[in-house]
Amino acid sequence: MKVKELMTREVECCTPDTNLSTAAMMMWRCDCGVVPVKDGDGRVLGMITDRDICMAVATQHRLADDILVKEVMSGKVYTVRAGDDIEVAEERMRSERVRRLPVVNADGRLAGVLSISDLVQNVESGGDGGKVATHRLMTVLRSVCGQHEHHAQSSASA
Numbered sequence: 001m002k003v004k005e006l007m008t009r010e011v012e013c014c015t016p017d018t019n020l021s022t023a024a025m026m027m028w029r030c031d032c033g034v035v036p037v038k039d040g041d042g043r044v045l046g047m048i049t050d051r052d053i054c055m056a057v058a059t060q061h062r063l064a065d066d067i068l069v070k071e072v073m074s075g076k077v078y079t080v081r082a083g084d085d086i087e088v089a090e091e092r093m094r095s096e097r098v099r100r101l102p103v104v105n106a107d108g109r110l111a112g113v114l115s116i117s118d119l120v121q122n123v124e125s126g127g128d129g130g131k132v133a134t135h136r137l138m139t140v141l142r143s144v145c146g147q148h149e150h151h152a153q154s155s156a157s158a
Helices: 020-030 050-060 086-096 116-120 134-145 149-157
Strands: 034-038 044-049 100-104 110-115
Touching: 020 034, 020 050, 034 110, 044 050, 044 100, 086 100, 086 116, 086 134, 110 116, 116 134
Parallel strands: none
Antiparallel strands: 034 044, 100 110
């Protein structure tokens, strides 16, 4: 199975100069927790999540209208291609501990987004080879949902 068979193609995006209030409204309209950040040529620069927005507003004590996406977005972006096997995307999610991957074409332009929800919605039922394998998905979920190191250290010392 290929990434293009499961990815969401119609994705709302923002730019680094979008304010957090606008990015949050995009998420609200699309019922999603992430918005890709693109440059003027459509190349993916990063991702902004609902958590990024909440933490920025809470810790910076500024209004969401006054904080720009470029101030808080994740600039480290992990991508896959539409023609990649779904196992490539699963491994990238597992190794980088991310729930969503922008799908890009050869020149880095956004083609869609693949989320862990897309994988969950397509888990094999009864073993037909065209679906996402349950054991692989569980490996991804264990990694992505596992406690991050700095939280584990905080909890251990509390």
